[in-house]
Amino acid sequence: MGEPVQVALSSLTLTDFRNYEQASVAFGARLVALVGDNGSGKTNLLEAVSLLTAGRGLRRAQLDDIRRQGAPAGWSVAARVEGAAGETRIGVGHAPGETGRRVRIDGADARSSEQLLDYMRVLWLLPAMDGLFTGAAGDRRRFLDRLVLAIDPGHGRRVADLEKTLRARNRLLEEGGSAAFLDAVEAQLAPLAVAVGFARRETVALLQARIRQQGDLGLPFPLAGVELAGEFERDCEGVPAYDIEDRYREQLAATRMRDRAAGRTLYGPHRSDLAVRHLAKDMPAALASTGEQKALLIGLVLAHAEVTSQTAGMTPVLLLDEVAAHLDPGRRKALFSRLAELGLQVLMTGTDSQLFVDLPEGSQILKVAQSTISPYMKD
Numbered sequence: 001m002g003e004p005v006q007v008a009l010s011s012l013t014l015t016d017f018r019n020y021e022q023a024s025v026a027f028g029a030r031l032v033a034l035v036g037d038n039g040s041g042k043t044n045l046l047e048a049v050s051l052l053t054a055g056r057g058l059r060r061a062q063l064d065d066i067r068r069q070g071a072p073a074g075w076s077v078a079a080r081v082e083g084a085a086g087e088t089r090i091g092v093g094h095a096p097g098e099t100g101r102r103v104r105i106d107g108a109d110a111r112s113s114e115q116l117l118d119y120m121r122v123l124w125l126l127p128a129m130d131g132l133f134t135g136a137a138g139d140r141r142r143f144l145d146r147l148v149l150a151i152d153p154g155h156g157r158r159v160a161d162l163e164k165t166l167r168a169r170n171r172l173l174e175e176g177g178s179a180a181f182l183d184a185v186e187a188q189l190a191p192l193a194v195a196v197g198f199a200r201r202e203t204v205a206l207l208q209a210r211i212r213q214q215g216d217l218g219l220p221f222p223l224a225g226v227e228l229a230g231e232f233e234r235d236c237e238g239v240p241a242y243d244i245e246d247r248y249r250e251q252l253a254a255t256r257m258r259d260r261a262a263g264r265t266l267y268g269p270h271r272s273d274l275a276v277r278h279l280a281k282d283m284p285a286a287l288a289s290t291g292e293q294k295a296l297l298i299g300l301v302l303a304h305a306e307v308t309s310q311t312a313g314m315t316p317v318l319l320l321d322e323v324a325a326h327l328d329p330g331r332r333k334a335l336f337s338r339l340a341e342l343g344l345q346v347l348m349t350g351t352d353s354q355l356f357v358d359l360p361e362g363s364q365i366l367k368v369a370q371s372t373i374s375p376y377m378k379d
């Protein structure tokens, strides 16, 4: 496979987006640091970029909550992205009363946000993800689905359809729907479950392979062992897809009473988990120290960025919110040089420009203050 296309945003314009009334920024480098005080709008800027891809963005916010407080009309984010097709103008927006997010590509309305994945893949790490390994399985599953989405653009739609169909089954159970209706819904559910499970397994296998190779790179980030976990996953091991589909349908039909009593479907890929281990210590990631957990997550995201570059043929854009602040200077430097080696565009935030002194030559430091973004000048 050839070299991946290096994808990068060259500009971003925000209109009535969170704390920004109108702000524009030109990105002149792959590694970009955003420096600003607490509450200045750094994460909001990353959120704007995270909305330029399929999904609900890094805060999973309601579309109308994003609109700048007091703004009379809707919000929008417009960007220029350099990639295989040269420069493409992409944009998203929402106005009060509209049901979904509007997506524009080169001046024309796009059918769905999935189309944005043709131009850019985006992944993020946030302070809220510090507890990912110790927290709820649902958060890890969502994180995994985001990893899958960057590699396999159809995954978002499949997961959304799976969730919708599960809700339909749960509603039917609750309302005492007929067996025929339940049969029909379960017949829809089974292939979706198989497709979602299969896409997750593929991504996890690619990550496992990449992480094994990362061992040779000598990076100061511990290697993460990743595995899909859960009853459904266990039952699927070594079973051909068509058998899994049949078995899942049978299982659903046999557990209607139990699921009705529970008020939800208790078995399926919607209950799967991503099990992460600290390989060198041979222990679950949840038992590693806070710093080790952060480093594990960074290692995982670096491996994922490589897998995305290879499988999608384009480098992903990474959003690293307050990641630098938690690393010692040695690890920070190692992270910066690895990001530069991988040719990724990375937008990272911090409250202190000192955090970014070791950025390689040619990186860009921007200052975020009073809802404006400007080149950083030393005081």
Ligand SMILES: Nc1ncnc2c1ncn2[C@@H]1O[C@H](COP(=O)(O)OP(=O)(O)OP(=O)(O)O)[C@@H](O)[C@H]1O
Pocket (backbone or CB within 6 Å): 017, 018, 019, 020, 036, 037, 038, 039, 040, 041, 042, 043, 044, 045, 065, 066, 067, 068, 069, 351
């Ligand atoms: N819809 C909105 N309208 C106006 N302002 C908003 C809206 N939503 C959030 N804000 C404000 O945007 C400001 C910037 O938030 P943001 O999370 O980007 O800060 P930050 O620079 O990342 O700070 P920190 O370093 O504390 O994480 C906050 O003061 C927040 O109250």
